[in-house]
Amino acid sequence: MADTAVSILVVEDNVLVGLGVKDVLEADGHEVTVAADGKSATEQLATRAFEVAILDLCLPDEDGAELLERWRREYPGMHVMIMTAHGDIQKAVKCIKAGAFEFLTKPVEKVLLKNTVRNLAERLRLNRQVNLLSQLTQRETATEPSHRIVGGGAAMHQAMDLAKRVASSNFSCLFLRGETGTGKSLFAKAIHGMSQRASNPFVEVNCSALPAMLVESELFGHKRGSFTDAKEDKAGLFELADKGTMFLDEIGDMDLALQAKLLHVLEEKQFRRIGDSKVVNVDVAVIAATNKNVENQVAAGQFREDLYYRINVIPFHLPPLREHPEDVPELCRHFVDIFARRFGKKIHGLTDDAMSRLKNYSWPGNVRELRNVVERGCLLTQTEAIGTDLLFFPTLPGAAMAVAATVTAPPTPAGTVMSMADAERQAIRKAMDEAQGNRNKAARILGLHRTTLYKKLAEYGIE
Numbered sequence: 001m002a003d004t005a006v007s008i009l010v011v012e013d014n015v016l017v018g019l020g021v022k023d024v025l026e027a028d029g030h031e032v033t034v035a036a037d038g039k040s041a042t043e044q045l046a047t048r049a050f051e052v053a054i055l056d057l058c059l060p061d062e063d064g065a066e067l068l069e070r071w072r073r074e075y076p077g078m079h080v081m082i083m084t085a086h087g088d089i090q091k092a093v094k095c096i097k098a099g100a101f102e103f104l105t106k107p108v109e110k111v112l113l114k115n116t117v118r119n120l121a122e123r124l125r126l127n128r129q130v131n132l133l134s135q136l137t138q139r140e141t142a143t144e145p146s147h148r149i150v151g152g153g154a155a156m157h158q159a160m161d162l163a164k165r166v167a168s169s170n171f172s173c174l175f176l177r178g179e180t181g182t183g184k185s186l187f188a189k190a191i192h193g194m195s196q197r198a199s200n201p202f203v204e205v206n207c208s209a210l211p212a213m214l215v216e217s218e219l220f221g222h223k224r225g226s227f228t229d230a231k232e233d234k235a236g237l238f239e240l241a242d243k244g245t246m247f248l249d250e251i252g253d254m255d256l257a258l259q260a261k262l263l264h265v266l267e268e269k270q271f272r273r274i275g276d277s278k279v280v281n282v283d284v285a286v287i288a289a290t291n292k293n294v295e296n297q298v299a300a301g302q303f304r305e306d307l308y309y310r311i312n313v314i315p316f317h318l319p320p321l322r323e324h325p326e327d328v329p330e331l332c333r334h335f336v337d338i339f340a341r342r343f344g345k346k347i348h349g350l351t352d353d354a355m356s357r358l359k360n361y362s363w364p365g366n367v368r369e370l371r372n373v374v375e376r377g378c379l380l381t382q383t384e385a386i387g388t389d390l391l392f393f394p395t396l397p398g399a400a401m402a403v404a405a406t407v408t409a410p411p412t413p414a415g416t417v418m419s420m421a422d423a424e425r426q427a428i429r430k431a432m433d434e435a436q437g438n439r440n441k442a443a444r445i446l447g448l449h450r451t452t453l454y455k456k457l458a459e460y461g462i463e
């Protein structure tokens with residue numbers, strides 16, 4: 001079917017008229033089904049979806065105007081056009097108000113019929129395109145601009161080296177492993193950016209964030225009517241990612257049935273949208289990532305062994321930060337640069353004490369945790385060097401045990417770590433000062449919603 005062709009249900013009790021309409025529209029490339037009364041039209045709609053219905057107002061068994069209202073409620077995605085021999089202005093106005101997109105009086109000129117449907121089909125095609133584009137741009141704006149990868153130590157050097165080699169290899173599948181916050185998402189984007197697919201889409205999906213049914217329709221798309229909420233045909237992300245890279249984050253959380261479908265795409269480079277018989281061919285490189293122990297998941301029957309072997313062709317491990325503490329100073333400088341600029345402050349770095357604490361910390365949350373610590377320090381500092389008193393470790397108190405267990409340096413003196421509440425109170429006070437008491441402005445500085453700030457002001461008793 002051409003992409004301006006639509007599926008049409010013609011409800012017309014006069015057999016000759018019904019067949020005439022069918023002929024005209026089929027000659028224009030549309031797919032047309034004729035039903036002679038309300039009952040058989042309803043039966044048709046129960047089995048499949050139509051994009052357009054052409055409805056006669058006088059049917060032997062039902063009132064067309066009532067059908068129109070019911071269908072607009074039950075099938076809001078279906079566009080209904082009224083075609084009647086008993087047309088008058090009042091009826092026409094009533095039907096248009098009830099949601100019909102057109103009201104034609106019989107006998108209908110063939111050209112008029114053809115053009116009316118053609119215009120609608122063109123509009124639907126444009127809608128689909130806008131939908132696709134907005135899905136793409138939403139994803140692009142949802143991902144941060146690709147950040148620089150920092151770290152000149154041996155471990156990072158090795159990782160960057162492998163990333164470059166993989167990117168230039170025309171790989172079809174890559175498995176990124178590493179604890180949370182080690183930079184898997186960052187590397188995935190960077191590898192795509194260095195590959196020959198760089199000018200094509202990079203599409204990111206977090207498999208654990210959505211229910212299984214939604215993940216399937218997100219990834220593979222669906223045909224309209226294939227389930228209750230499938231109001232329109234929808235292209236899946238695999239189609240959007242064609243010629244580009246698909247980043248499947250948290251792959252360990254993917255539903256088992258979906259894993260089978262994914263394996264099929266990886267092996268055959270093709271799939272079907274949910275509820276559709278048509279095969280879609282795609283050329284997509286897949287980067288899968290997880291911070292879980294997939295080998296255990298395979299052993300426990302939670303992850304398909306065949307998929308594991310398929311994606312594990314190129315295993316890529318990002319080391320935890322505690323294994324390359326030599327990169328902490330450079331990472332700190334990088335994040336201080338980012339946040340000093342963002343907060344419009346002059347900050348040149350950390351005090352020696354503060355830096356030595358960071359170098360000796362065990363970083364259970366890895367680079368992400370370091371980034372958060374530096375961000376908070378930049379927000380709170382009133383001098384050009386962030387001092388120890390402003391260091392706050394978000395993963396504490398759990399992290400406090402990790403520090404005790406893995407850090408060889410002297411334990412942190414009590415009192416140098418600020419409690420979450422204290423840090424928050426201090427940040428809010430500072431923002432309120434900067435905003436000269438203007439709460440909306442303070443909320444903007446803090447990146448908080450206005451009402452959240454109001455609640456916190458009350459909670460901390462800040463005037």
Ligand SMILES: Nc1ncnc2c1ncn2[C@@H]1O[C@H](COP(=O)(O)OP(=O)(O)OP(=O)(O)O)[C@@H](O)[C@H]1O
Nearest residue numbers: 147148149150180181182183184185186291367368
């Ligand atoms: N080597 C690095 N240089 C600069 N920034 C880094 C580096 N590694 C990680 N980051 C930053 O740290 C943060 C966390 O990284 P990222 O989101 O890539 O981690 P992840 O491994 O995907 O974590 P998760 O498993 O939780 O999804 C991001 O802001 C990222 O930009």
Ligand SMILES: [Mg+2]
Nearest residue numbers: 184185186249
């Ligand atoms: Mg990630």
